[in-house]
Amino acid sequence: MELFLKKIIIFVALFVFLLLSTFYLNEGSFDVRFKNSDEINMHHKVKYFSKFLSQNDTINLILGSSTTKYAIIPDSISSRWFSFANASQNIYESFKFLDFYKDSVVIDTIIIGVEPFDFPYSYIKKRKGDTPSLNGNFKMFGKDSITSIKKNLLLTNVAAIKKKFFYNFKDLTQNSNNRKKTKSNPEILTDQGYSIRRDKVPINLDSLYKIAPLSFDNHLQYFVNIQSIPNFKYFELFDSLATSLDIKVLYLMTPKSKFYHKSVKIKNYDKIWLSIKDSLNKKQIEIWNYENINVDTLSYHLFWDETHLVYDGARFFTKIIKQRLKE
Amino acid sequence: MLFNSLEFIIFLPTVFCLYWFFFQKSLKLQNIILLISSYVFYGWWDWRFLSLIFLSTVVDYFIGLRIYNSINKKVKKSYLLISVLFNLGLLAFFKYFNFFIDSWIYLLGTFGYEHNSTWTLNVILPVGISFYTFQTMSYSLDIYYRKLKPTKDFISFASFVSFFPQLVAGPIERASNLLPQILNNRIFKYEQAVQGLRLILYGMFKKVVIADSLAPHVDTIFQNYTSFNGGVLLLGLVYFSFQIYCDFSGYSDIAIGTSKLFGFELMSNFKFPYFSRDIGEFWRRWHVSLSTWFRDYLYFPLGGSKGGKFSSIRNIFIIFSVSGFWHGANWTFIAWGLIHAMLYIPLFLKGKNRQYTSNIVAENNWFPSIKELLQMSITFSLTMIAWVFFRSESLTDSLQYIFRMVNHFSYPSIYANGLIVVFIFILFDWTMRRDERDPIKYRYKSIRYFVYLSMSYLIFSHFKITDLSQFMYFQF
Numbered sequence: 001m002e003l004f005l006k007k008i009i010i011f012v013a014l015f016v017f018l019l020l021s022t023f024y025l026n027e028g029s030f031d032v033r034f035k036n037s038d039e040i041n042m043h044h045k046v047k048y049f050s051k052f053l054s055q056n057d058t059i060n061l062i063l064g065s066s067t068t069k070y071a072i073i074p075d076s077i078s079s080r081w082f083s084f085a086n087a088s089q090n091i092y093e094s095f096k097f098l099d100f101y102k103d104s105v106v107i108d109t110i111i112i113g114v115e116p117f118d119f120p121y122s123y124i125k126k127r128k129g130d131t132p133s134l135n136g137n138f139k140m141f142g143k144d145s146i147t148s149i150k151k152n153l154l155l156t157n158v159a160a161i162k163k164k165f166f167y168n169f170k171d172l173t174q175n176s177n178n179r180k181k182t183k184s185n186p187e188i189l190t191d192q193g194y195s196i197r198r199d200k201v202p203i204n205l206d207s208l209y210k211i212a213p214l215s216f217d218n219h220l221q222y223f224v225n226i227q228s229i230p231n232f233k234y235f236e237l238f239d240s241l242a243t244s245l246d247i248k249v250l251y252l253m254t255p256k257s258k259f260y261h262k263s264v265k266i267k268n269y270d271k272i273w274l275s276i277k278d279s280l281n282k283k284q285i286e287i288w289n290y291e292n293i294n295v296d297t298l299s300y301h302l303f304w305d306e307t308h309l310v311y312d313g314a315r316f317f318t319k320i321i322k323q324r325l326k327e
Numbered sequence: 328m329l330f331n332s333l334e335f336i337i338f339l340p341t342v343f344c345l346y347w348f349f350f351q352k353s354l355k356l357q358n359i360i361l362l363i364s365s366y367v368f369y370g371w372w373d374w375r376f377l378s379l380i381f382l383s384t385v386v387d388y389f390i391g392l393r394i395y396n397s398i399n400k401k402v403k404k405s406y407l408l409i410s411v412l413f414n415l416g417l418l419a420f421f422k423y424f425n426f427f428i429d430s431w432i433y434l435l436g437t438f439g440y441e442h443n444s445t446w447t448l449n450v451i452l453p454v455g456i457s458f459y460t461f462q463t464m465s466y467s468l469d470i471y472y473r474k475l476k477p478t479k480d481f482i483s484f485a486s487f488v489s490f491f492p493q494l495v496a497g498p499i500e501r502a503s504n505l506l507p508q509i510l511n512n513r514i515f516k517y518e519q520a521v522q523g524l525r526l527i528l529y530g531m532f533k534k535v536v537i538a539d540s541l542a543p544h545v546d547t548i549f550q551n552y553t554s555f556n557g558g559v560l561l562l563g564l565v566y567f568s569f570q571i572y573c574d575f576s577g578y579s580d581i582a583i584g585t586s587k588l589f590g591f592e593l594m595s596n597f598k599f600p601y602f603s604r605d606i607g608e609f610w611r612r613w614h615v616s617l618s619t620w621f622r623d624y625l626y627f628p629l630g631g632s633k634g635g636k637f638s639s640i641r642n643i644f645i646i647f648s649v650s651g652f653w654h655g656a657n658w659t660f661i662a663w664g665l666i667h668a669m670l671y672i673p674l675f676l677k678g679k680n681r682q683y684t685s686n687i688v689a690e691n692n693w694f695p696s697i698k699e700l701l702q703m704s705i706t707f708s709l710t711m712i713a714w715v716f717f718r719s720e721s722l723t724d725s726l727q728y729i730f731r732m733v734n735h736f737s738y739p740s741i742y743a744n745g746l747i748v749v750f751i752f753i754l755f756d757w758t759m760r761r762d763e764r765d766p767i768k769y770r771y772k773s774i775r776y777f778v779y780l781s782m783s784y785l786i787f788s789h790f791k792i793t794d795l796s797q798f799m800y801f802q803f
Contacts, residue, residue: 001347004520014776015783022784155333159791166788169540169748204550206720 038087042137044189052082058106063094064113067254071309073318074192083193088133091118095238100141109248120225131224200304205257219307223269230276253291260306328371330581331535354512358486365491376453384488386413387463391477394470410467414460426656455495466502468624475503483509492585496578498596498616513590522765526584529766532782533577535789537752541570544745552728557736567718568711569749599760602688604702606670607680621646644668663716670709687760
């Protein structure tokens, strides 16, 4: 056993030396600080939004998490729409954003995507990893105990370092045209805040499900800290602020694939979600529910996973939203 | 818990230390540690399904004892039947229920009876159910056939059923091999542990570096096959052949390697199948634990090849189609099995199905002969064609894929660079082909360490920290 442990220690030391050398030879220093892509995108978005505000007296907003961010193209609706939907953005963060800008501009309409993680009993207590979902970059709109929650970026940073400095066969197997693009930030931002993901391609969900069904359970983390009697405190904060500002709010449920509904049902989360929807329906609010639209109209090639639409899917869905807004 | 996850990187050394440093002196405590670790390992995915494993363990534990203690043959048989029905019942419910209902409704539809499915259930397939049900079934069968004495030690039996290295994707162990190892003291052996680490390293390399690098190409090509020319479709097929091999054999290597670290020897599951010279040899090298399971518990009881040509052919068709069906509730898997049966039967009829039973190709040479190269290429091409059915979503897709590959063939202008990954892997695999249980066994220490470090570097750079990829065989 002694010899075994000794050899393992030698090997690990050699390996760590190899990794550090590779890193140092590439970077010339060990002092590297990474900003995660969510943070970078957020800063870009704030800049674009400031510019947008300077050009418009009255605006319309799209808020919500990534499911909304990638589902609606504001540019296709009209020049007065801006999407400030960001990855993992919950309704409390949307509230902070709205509260921050409430005196700067007149907002006519808001479309806000609602997801289960907008109704947790707490964002602070009993967090599991980075759930309940939060973007984590909203302290710029006001610091408090929720916006100050630090996301665990260690793993994200290690992943970024790996991607940047260490050789990967994917660099070889990807088409040379795409190689440089995916090394940097994969998102392109439009002037009105829509993000196009260059690295996300449409997939045949049925085909992938056959070979890797466990790939379809990422969304189950949406339900962390959600109890059978959901907490509407954060929702009410947002809704009452919007009402006080005389903003028309449309609460949106974005399209989801059948695999989303399937695994939610298997985990018995469907009852919780139903209870949230029942409570929402009883309120004096307008709800646009498209979560089951895919069954008849959205084919598989419009999704990149069980909950997110690719660009073509967003184009398709935006048409529907645009039409309904006209009506 | 996945082998290719950060959790496992912490889990394995922790269990290793507990097992060898704290509980080394007590076999019972070591087995309890194994049992708890196995339940933690499995429960990490979904603790609710631990109850299924526990239930399967309890049922087969008691039935095993009853079969052994019964004097009356009929009673013995009845107990065996209960065990088989129970295990197959679990499989039928969790894995095949919807398939049977859907097929039934489709059949009714072809006769003009429209029927909306109200019976289809939203049942999640418990990971590894096909593996552990087969393992426990073999225990009862072995006791029935007097190949094994049942154990009265419930903890040891439960450890055998849930042994974490091979619980979710095999190798499907026989009680006669694994159970005695659990019941007897284990001693730490340096050579065995080193072999274990080498296997883990090579298995990780296959899964994380090769299979996961090829996966995006395979997914894109198979999902959009109508948009590509035949050359690209051929590439997709080559990539999938290596993806599934590296994914599955990678898992087996890690499982066998991990077991070695704890002083256990599991059976080999993959013996370089793509270096086979005919289909017969391929099936002695591909998923050995499953094919021998079907051989021992289905093919032989059906009469094997003893009852004349007709019944032998019938038996071959049965085991290949059942083997296909075992992989999943889809007609494509059955078609995959039947194709292999059709490829195997000509060899069987000529009496050449067992001509390469012992040695690996070019065992004492650096390179294969022209004849061997040709044989390997033909065998690989045949298995590759069969993979279309395995990977495609439906039979129609499979046939259209092949049709398009042949009829729209032209030079693939895209995706060809993935061949470099395949080529690098073949080189590695070729140099290690003499011993599947101890890879990276090069004569010179400097070469060994160079390979260890290179592989570790590549595993590190390919390791997915935030978005894990599952092993394909989990759902089978």
